[in-house]
Amino acid sequence: MTSDKYIKIKAPSSKSLSHRALIAGALSEGTTVVLDPLDSNDINRTMDCLSTMGAKFHVDAGTTNVTGMTSGPKGGQKEPEILEMRDSGTTCRLITALAGAGKGLFRIQGTPRMHDRPIGALTDALESQGVKVTFSDKDGYPPVTLEADGFSGREMDISLEESSQYLSGLLLAAPLAHETAIINVVGKKAVSWPYVALTLNVMEDFRVSFEVETMQDGTWTKADWRMVEKVIPGEIRFRVNPSPYQRDEYRVEGDWSNASYFLAAGAVGNKAVKIEGLSTDSLQGDRAIMGILESMGARIESDSSGVIVHPSKLHGVEVDMGLCPDLVPTVAVAAAFADSPTTITNVAHLRIKECDRLEASAAEVMRAGGKAEMTDDSITIIPGRLKKTERIVFSTYDDHRLAMSTAIFSLAGIEAIPEEPGCVNKSFPGFWDEWAKVTKGNGC
Incomplete structure (x- = not known):
């Protein structure tokens, strides 16, 4: 390609x-x-x-x-x-x-x-x-x-x-x-x-x-x-054992958590997205986003230069995300674009993050027109008619992951406005500049 x-x-x-x-x-x-x-x-x-x-x-x-x-x-x-x-x-x-x-x-x-x-x-x-x-x-x-x-x-x-x-x-x-x-x-x-x-x-x-x-x-x-x-x-x-730390040089690899929003964008938008700088054999738990999106029907290619996600028809899945909780807001939004419900389990610990991320993810999916149901440790996203062509201000809860995940709704034709865009500085200060490449490429 x-x-x-x-x-x-x-x-x-x-x-x-x-x-x-x-x-x-x-x-x-x-x-x-x-x-x-x-x-x-x-x-x-x-x-x-x-x-x-x-x-x-x-x-x-x-x-x-x-x-x-x-x-x-x-x-x-x-x-x-x-x-x-x-x-x-x-x-x-x-x-x-x-x-x-x-x-x-x-x-x-x-x-x-x-x-x-x-x-x-x-x-x-x-x-x-x-x-x-x-x-x-x-x-x-x-x-x-x-x-x-x-x-x-x-x-x-x-x-x-x-x-x-x-x-x-x-x-x-x-x-x-x-x-x-x-x-x-x-x-x-x-x-x-x-x-x-x-x-x-x-x-x-x-x-x-x-x-x-x-x-x-x-x-x-x-x-x-x-x-x-x-x-x-x-x-x-x-x-x-008692021992000294010793190393002259250490290089930090790319972040699968913060790449997840762009990987999801490739699947739900109308133009493929390539993310460079990711190691496909990384020990990062959030590398699981590749498998989750693939199980939902996304077509993904990867090589030494990066990962490419193609526009795909997504369907719902049931997935245990206890090992990769930071991906839940991303997957919840992507699931709102699918043609059947998605249930995410084993994520009770999301309730004590920067906000209650289960409640917050459910609320913002519903704000966009989808539906959501919760238990103490799970959330089910039920796709609905997303509010295309509308301007929606999404609550961000002073939580970087909610701000970045709800940006994906812009690929549904929604004018997605983050309540507090600056909260992404917690983990990804350059997010909105990179995201502008996605919206421009999709003609948003």
């Missing part, structure tokens, strides 16, 4: 990998060069918090030089160092764990919505490592002050029912412990495992010593973490 037959988009750098690579660089000795990290509000939050704890950053034209902390994260002696999260949930979970492995006083705080997002499962694990935890308002929620003297290295338990970021934070912090740390996964279920795999991949790339063990016939047995596809609480644990 020649380039004039498709709209060409370059995928932004992975937000998840940018967080992890910058953290790993901050925990390394000397200087690490991080190539192509994402430039966004959330990443700036993480760098600001790491700077407060002792790291140094020099940013120059797509390259960030990270000078690591000396002797780990440093807090205040008499008054806590303020770690300001604003609305970045990833920063909050990962940095809180790092602060617990540091030394001194730290205060974790953010926006009012951040103070409504639970963190108790993580702070319980920190307390098992000797960290003193003091909540300012409501137990289990920020603001919270930590008094830390490094991880003890004793066993700790963590539940992944609310977020896999709790485990990722503990894994990133565990190499700083005084002795080998064993992290047990407990609870009833585990969500978003692929994000943990990204964490392990970065740790491996930075030469951290760890092992993953699974329960086999009543015995803990070393496992290849790359072969783990599903986490069963009580049957997996992580053994992390």
Whole structure:
């Protein structure tokens, strides 16, 4: 296919990998060069918090030089160092764990919505490592002050029912412990495992010593973490040895989460879209968008230069998205273009994101003319007559993923106006410039 037959988009750098690579660089000795990290509000939050704890950053034209902390994260002696999260949930979970492995006083705080997002499962694990935890308002929620003297290295338990970021934070912090740390996964279920795999991949790339063990016939047995596809609480644990982070250079790959809106646009619009910079063998869980769209009937091609999605007739599917929750708003909107209902299951944890993303996704699909039904952990999109040729202001809930996903409705002939277009700066500041290529290519 020649380039004039498709709209060409370059995928932004992975937000998840940018967080992890910058953290790993901050925990390394000397200087690490991080190539192509994402430039966004959330990443700036993480760098600001790491700077407060002792790291140094020099940013120059797509390259960030990270000078690591000396002797780990440093807090205040008499008054806590303020770690300001604003609305970045990833920063909050990962940095809180790092602060617990540091030394001194730290205060974790953010926006009012951040103070409504639970963190108790993580702070319980920190307390098992000797960290003193003091909540300012409501137990289990920020603001919270930590008094830390490094991880003890004793066993700790963590539940992944609310977020896999709790485990990722503990894994990133565990190499700083005084002795080998064993992290047990407990609870009833585990969500978003692929994000943990990204964490392990970065740790491996930075030469951290760890092992993953699974329960086999009543015995803990070393496992290849790359072969783990599903986490069963009580049957997996992580053994992390005290070890330095070490790497001279790390390149961040393209982001499947933020590419998802353009992939969906290729399927529901009238012109194919090519997204460059995506790795089809990536460990990112949101690579699942390819399989989901294909199961709905989309025609997709991929090679080393990128992924092309062709205009296609979509039909409804039933899909478990517990491993890729950030894709739910994208899939919900794409499903409104299909010819039969789509049911998305195992996504209760979306209710504690930047907003209640199940309620929000349902409301915006209905605003466009579709229908939606929900249970506690599922959403069903029932295609209806979309309000073509109408001007609709879509609520964005101060949530970047709602703003970007509802833009797809413009390909139905709707004049789709985001209530707060600037909220995309959280993860993809250049989104609207890239999206303009899609609307222009589709004659919108």
